[in-house]
Amino acid sequence: MKNQVQLITYVDRLGGSGIQALHRLLTTSLEGVFGGVHLLPFYTPIDGSDAGFDPDDHLTVDPRLGDWDDVLELSNSTNVMADLIVNHVSSRSPQFADVVARGSDSPWFPLFLTYQSVFPDGAREEEITAIYRPRPSLPWTPYTLGDTKHLMWTTFTPQQLDINVETEVGKAYLDSILDRFEQSGVSMIRLDAAGYAIKRPGTRCFMLPETYAFIQQLSDNAAARGIETLVEIHSHYQTQIDIANRVGRVYDFALPPLILHLLYTGDAKPLVNWLEQSPRNCITVLDTHDGIGVLDVGADGDKPGLLPPEAIDQLVETIHQRSNDQSRLATGAAASNLDLYQVNCTYYAALGERDNEYLIARALQFFAPGVPQVYYTGLLAGGNDMALLTKTGVGRDINRAYFRSADIDEALERPVVRQLIALMRLRNEHPAFDGAFSIGQAHNQLSLSWTNGDVQLTLTLDCLARKARITDQTGSELFVL
Numbered sequence: 265m266k267n268q269v270q271l272i273t274y275v276d277r278l279g280g281s282g283i284q285a286l287h288r289l290l291t292t293s294l295e296g297v298f299g300g301v302h303l304l305p306f307y308t309p310i311d312g313s314d315a316g317f318d319p320d321d322h323l324t325v326d327p328r329l330g331d332w333d334d335v336l337e338l339s340n341s342t343n344v345m346a347d348l349i350v351n352h353v354s355s356r357s358p359q360f361a362d363v364v365a366r367g368s369d370s371p372w373f374p375l376f377l378t379y380q381s382v383f384p385d386g387a388r389e390e391e392i393t394a395i396y397r398p399r400p401s402l403p404w405t406p407y408t409l410g411d412t413k414h415l416m417w418t419t420f421t422p423q424q425l426d427i428n429v430e431t432e433v434g435k436a437y438l439d440s441i442l443d444r445f446e447q448s449g450v451s452m453i454r455l456d457a458a459g460y461a462i463k464r465p466g467t468r469c470f471m472l473p474e475t476y477a478f479i480q481q482l483s484d485n486a487a488a489r490g491i492e493t494l495v496e497i498h499s500h501y502q503t504q505i506d507i508a509n510r511v512g513r514v515y516d517f518a519l520p521p522l523i524l525h526l527l528y529t530g531d532a533k534p535l536v537n538w539l540e541q542s543p544r545n546c547i548t549v550l551d552t553h554d555g556i557g558v559l560d561v562g563a564d565g566d567k568p569g570l571l572p573p574e575a576i577d578q579l580v581e582t583i584h585q586r587s588n589d590q591s592r593l594a595t596g597a598a599a600s601n602l603d604l605y606q607v608n609c610t611y612y613a614a615l616g617e618r619d620n621e622y623l624i625a626r627a628l629q630f631f632a633p634g635v636p637q638v639y640y641t642g643l644l645a646g647g648n649d650m651a652l653l654t655k656t657g658v659g660r661d662i663n664r665a666y667f668r669s670a671d672i673d674e675a676l677e678r679p680v681v682r683q684l685i686a687l688m689r690l691r692n693e694h695p696a697f698d699g700a701f702s703i704g705q706a707h708n709q710l711s712l713s714w715t716n717g718d719v720q721l722t723l724t725l726d727c728l729a730r731k732a733r734i735t736d737q738t739g740s741e742l743f744v745l
Contacts, residue, residue, distance in 0.1 A: 268299025339449025367410020555606030
């Protein structure tokens with residue numbers, strides 16, 4: 265992965281209906297802005313129950329977007345990342361259809377995880393309540409397979425059936441996807457929902473020692489094909505540090521709420537504390553296709569978080585206030601949410617659509633250790649899509665707008681977007697970012713610096729005035745925000 269800003273986008277929601285159209289955009293209006301692109305699930309179909317994260321067929325490109333040759337052509341001009349959906353497949357998949365028809369006689373039967381395969385002797389109440397889950401209901405759904413009823417493990421939705429990744433069929437299934445990626449020029453994968461992949465009775469069924477071993481093995485299998493691995497885990501910050509020591513890259517999911525906390529309150533101490541210990545092999549984000557996470561800065565049992573509970577409560581409430589309560593309509597028990605630990609809102613809206621604070625937030629992201637990734641809605645400083653939320657009733661759609669070519673052209677002329685792109689070009693091109701990172705705090709001033717030989721860039725923020733500037737080693741101002 266290049267040490268440059270990466271784009272993350274749905275193929276069909278940024279200016280066109282297919283991979284070729286996105287390719288043209290990246291080589292024309294956005295040429296030189298990104299060092300790589302993460303294509304959110306483009307498999308068949310892109311419009312299932314979870315916006316592509318419940319593929320019927322992980323090995324085919326949705327024909328409305330193109331085909332694997334289009335992915336390969338895109339990879340010839342930029343680095344391409346794709347999602348390996350580790351934990352589950354769709355109930356509409358041909359594999360599960362065969363299991364429904366034939367039951368245990370199907371060769372695909374071992375691919376799917378059942379309640380009985382984890383709890384052959386049944387589960388006690390304390391074992392069930394100990395299971396860590398991202399939704400309030402139990403993680404099983406009844407299905408009739410052949411002539412027999414089974415409780416199928418469905419961590420996320422009843423339509424997303426968990427894979428038994430420890431069976432030979434499960435391993436072969438994942439290997440077949442890696443082979444397809446290698447053939448199509450995919451140079452990096454994100455392991456989606458990998459933390460839930462291994463289940464054991466009497467545990468949380470999340471990030472077990474066996475899970476770490478599974479992630480390591482899968483990462484090794486990818487590396488053997490020349491593919492880097494990014495692990496997506498929403499968990500306590502110490503877990504992220506532990507995972508970072510074992511794999512290629514992890515997300516810095518703590519950064520988005522900590523930057524919001526700083527800009528809301530003027531308190532930089534939690535952010536400084538985190539940046540002094542955060543993994544250096546991380547992908548930094550502010551916004552994603554999901555919500556703004558708060559679990560990642562919270563406590564876990566007796567392990568304290570990066571923010572105390574009362575600060576997290578105030579953070580969430582301020583997001584709601586800044587977004588004029590739009591986020592409240594899309595979060596928590598509202599709007600068919602899968603995740604109880606995320607606030608659904610665009611990052612621009614979470615800052616009250618205040619251009620200077622949004623640009624400061626991006627500058628902090630670009631100066632934080634790691635490789636920055638920018639979500640397509642954030643690239644265009646997009647507000648909340650209340651029309652789409654109303655249409656679908658799905659909370660996360662508030663941050664999953666469709667931008668037509670005309671919308672993009674208009675957004676690229678906005679001063680906030682033009683200045684954001686200028687910041688991105690600085691992050692891509694300046695040699696200081698290949699050097700050493702340092703952080704300083706004095707009174708209300710926060711400074712983040714990168715030094716490489718005799719060149720240096722420093723971001724200095726007045727935390728109370730919410731004013732920032734970027735200077736070089738001579739003291740010359742490159743940006744005033």
